[in-house]
Amino acid sequence: MLARTVHTLPEGPEWRYEPKWDGFRAIANRENGRTVVTSRSGRRLDTRFPEIAEAVSGLLPDGTSVDGEIVRWSGEGLEFGPLQRRTRATVRRARQLATMEPCHLVVFDVLRREGADLARQGLQDRREELERMFGEVSGPVPVMLGWQTTDPEEARTWFEDLVAVGIEGLIIKDARGTYQPGCRDWMKLKHRTTTEAVVGGVGGRVTSPDSLVLGRHDPDTGELRIVGRTTELTRAERRELAGLLSEAGEEHPWPVRLPARWGDNDPAEMVRVRPELVVEVETDTETVAERWRHVVRYVRPRTELDPRDVPTGLDVES
Incomplete structure (x- = not known):
């Protein structure tokens, strides 16, 4: 329940x-x-x-x-x-x-x-x-x-x-x-609004990510879509995540480039990772173009959860 x-x-x-x-x-x-x-x-x-x-x-x-x-x-x-x-x-x-x-x-x-x-x-x-x-x-x-x-x-x-x-x-x-x-x-x-998302890519290196690119499954098609990006990770957060991520192959559904900053038209490289890790993030409820409007703050990994446990679309309920 x-x-x-x-x-x-x-x-x-x-x-x-x-x-x-x-x-x-x-x-x-x-x-x-x-x-x-x-x-x-x-x-x-x-x-x-x-x-x-x-x-x-x-x-x-x-x-x-x-x-x-x-x-x-x-x-x-x-x-x-x-x-x-x-x-x-x-x-x-x-x-x-x-x-x-x-x-x-x-x-x-x-x-x-x-x-x-x-x-x-x-x-x-x-x-x-x-x-x-x-x-x-x-x-x-x-x-x-x-x-x-x-x-x-x-x-x-x-x-x-x-x-x-x-x-x-x-x-x-x-x-x-x-x-x-x-x-x-x-x-x-x-005390704060948190929810879960699937990590589908990172800025920086997989072994030391600067930020996380987050995904959610579309409630109608089941497709994994980009819905947000985290603020810059701290050194401790990078160490915490390093052993939990692995680079994806060509079968990944996302492009290799995305805006360098949320709302920026200057594309930057993204390293795509296997969409297996669920993380908890702190976010607001504002959305635009089927994404969270603002960058979100990374809270922690949720290794006990499966990507199927993550809410679909942009629902913050978990």
């Missing part, structure tokens, strides 16, 4: 407010004595986060599925880098990282409990079921119950104060709402 962006906090007795955790969205499923943890796109995460899979195996009864966010808490705040390292690690290395940089699964919804389908029940009933499940947990474990409040003033305090430790904003849910996969019936109030 997904969320749509709002710019003000709705109030009323039906609303439930939760922190928007900065991590990897994940579904944990316990079935026939086996635990599987998958990403939003269906990628297996249990081998990359063995500490979470083992905790789920000991915590959830058979026939149970929960929705949550995998996060890394350093003691001072949330860290995204360790999550990225897991996606690139071998199974053996992931086990080593699990002891060095342990992660948690913050659970905020339950879809099944011991074979019973709970998705058609209202959120309030599902939350009560979750609280009963976690009420039986003793001692610290890598799986925890996410926070939720009915008080808009407490939610505003979370929004203002928790940004310092990496909370992105708030998720707002209707207590009466059922769980509908793929639907944007939840809402999100964020």
